Amino acid sequence: MRPPPKRTPLTGAAALSAALADSPCYPPLLGEAHYLSPDELAQSLDHTLSQWHDNGEFWIFGYGSLIWRPEMAALEAVKGRVLGYHRGLYLWSRTNRGTPLQPGLVLALDRGGSCTGIAYRVDQTDLRGKLEALWLREMAMGSYRPAWLRCLLADGRQVSVLTFVMRRGIPTYAGRLPDEVVRTVFELACGRYGTTLEYVTRTVEALRESGICDATLEALLQRCGQTQAQLKP
Numbered sequence: 701m702r703p704p705p706k707r708t709p710l711t712g713a714a715a716l717s718a719a720l721a722d723s724p725c726y727p728p729l730l731g732e733a734h735y736l737s738p739d740e741l742a743q744s745l746d747h748t749l750s751q752w753h754d755n756g757e758f759w760i761f762g763y764g765s766l767i768w769r770p771e772m773a774a775l776e777a778v779k780g781r782v783l784g785y786h787r788g789l790y791l792w793s794r795t796n797r798g799t800p801l802q803p804g805l806v807l808a809l810d811r812g813g814s815c816t817g818i819a820y821r822v823d824q825t826d827l828r829g830k831l832e833a834l835w836l837r838e839m840a841m842g843s844y845r846p847a848w849l850r851c852l853l854a855d856g857r858q859v860s861v862l863t864f865v866m867r868r869g870i871p872t873y874a875g876r877l878p879d880e881v882v883r884t885v886f887e888l889a890c891g892r893y894g895t896t897l898e899y900v901t902r903t904v905e906a907l908r909e910s911g912i913c914d915a916t917l918e919a920l921l922q923r924c925g926q927t928q929a930q931l932k933p
Contacts, residue, residue, distance in 0.1 A: 725877075726881050727802055727803055728792060728803060729871075730794065730800070730871045731871050733794060735840055735841055736840060736842050740842070741835050744839055745832065748846040752848065752860075757821055757859065758821065758824050758862075759821050759851065759859050759860065759862065760819070760820045760822060760861060761782060761817055761818070761819050761820075761849065761861035761862065763787050763807065763809060763863065764787070764806065764807035765806075765903065766818070766820075767817060767910060768902055768903065771830070771833055771834045771837060772830045773822075774822055775822065777818055777820050777821075778819050778821075778855065779816065779819075779854040779910060779911060779912065780817065780818070780851040780852060780854065780861070781814055781816045781817075781851065781852050782809075782814060782815050782863065783814045783849075783850070783852075784811065784812070784813075784814070785809040785810065785815055785865055786809065786810060786812055786814060786815050787807055787808075787809060787815045787914060788807065788808065788810055788876070788916070788917075789805040789806070789808075789874065789896075789900070790805075790807070790808040790810050790866050790873060790876075791843055791866060792804070792805060792872040793805060793806045793872075793891060793896070794872075795891055796892060797893060797894065797899050798885070799891060802889050802890075803885075804889030804891055804896035804899070805874060805885050805896050806896070808844065808866035809863065809864070810868075811868075816914075817907075817912070818910055819853060819859065841872070843872055844866065845864070845865050845867050846862060847863060847865045848860050879920075879924050882920065883923075883924040886925055900917070901921065903917070904918055904921055
């Protein structure tokens with residue numbers, strides 16, 4: 701019996717076509733991008749601050765890139781857990797980690813379960829100015845809903861934290877995706893800040909450095925990241 705012919709690795713456009721053929725649900729149909737106006741951002745921030753019950757402390761909860769790229773200096777950074785939401789790759793990204801033609805994925809908090817991350821206590825001096833920079837980063841397209849959640853800190857304290865949860869009723873809500881789609885995103889998606897694969901790998905490493913193991917995210921990375929994702933021990 702003749703041995704099967706050797707397959708020549710695909711490159712360029714041929715590799716792209718093959719990857720897209722393997723993932724019929726990718727790329728998704730997202731429609732036109734809509735960015736919030738300065739007035740809309742200001743109104744969102746005002747509404748969020750109006751719900752803050754000032755007890756002398758202001759906390760922000762980071763579960764993704766805020767862990768390894770905080771937006772502002774913190775008086776404290778403490779491991780903490782929020783209930784009712786869990787971390788996952790639920791938001792399509794067509795700028796930061798992908799493009800309109802090849803969207804990437806970024807993390808969001810979606811309903812159910814719990815999530816362990818880092819709670820930051822922020823100096824309230826010029827608080828609004830600090831939050832305006834955060835709003836430009838996290839709320840530019842209104843994909844998240846700012847929310848005040850109860851957070852149990854590692855040292856036993858319970859605090860109210862500001863964080864950003866997924867808005868399910870928008871076109872960029874990805875939901876739970878099959879591995880073949882995530883694998884295609886890892887192979888193809890790259891935006892102004894780099895690839896989706898780099899983003900997920902860096903987040904898993906930052907979680908580990910903070911003493912947090914997200915078994916679900918690590919398993920997804922191992923299944924779909926292939927040899928490109930070499931996590932630091």
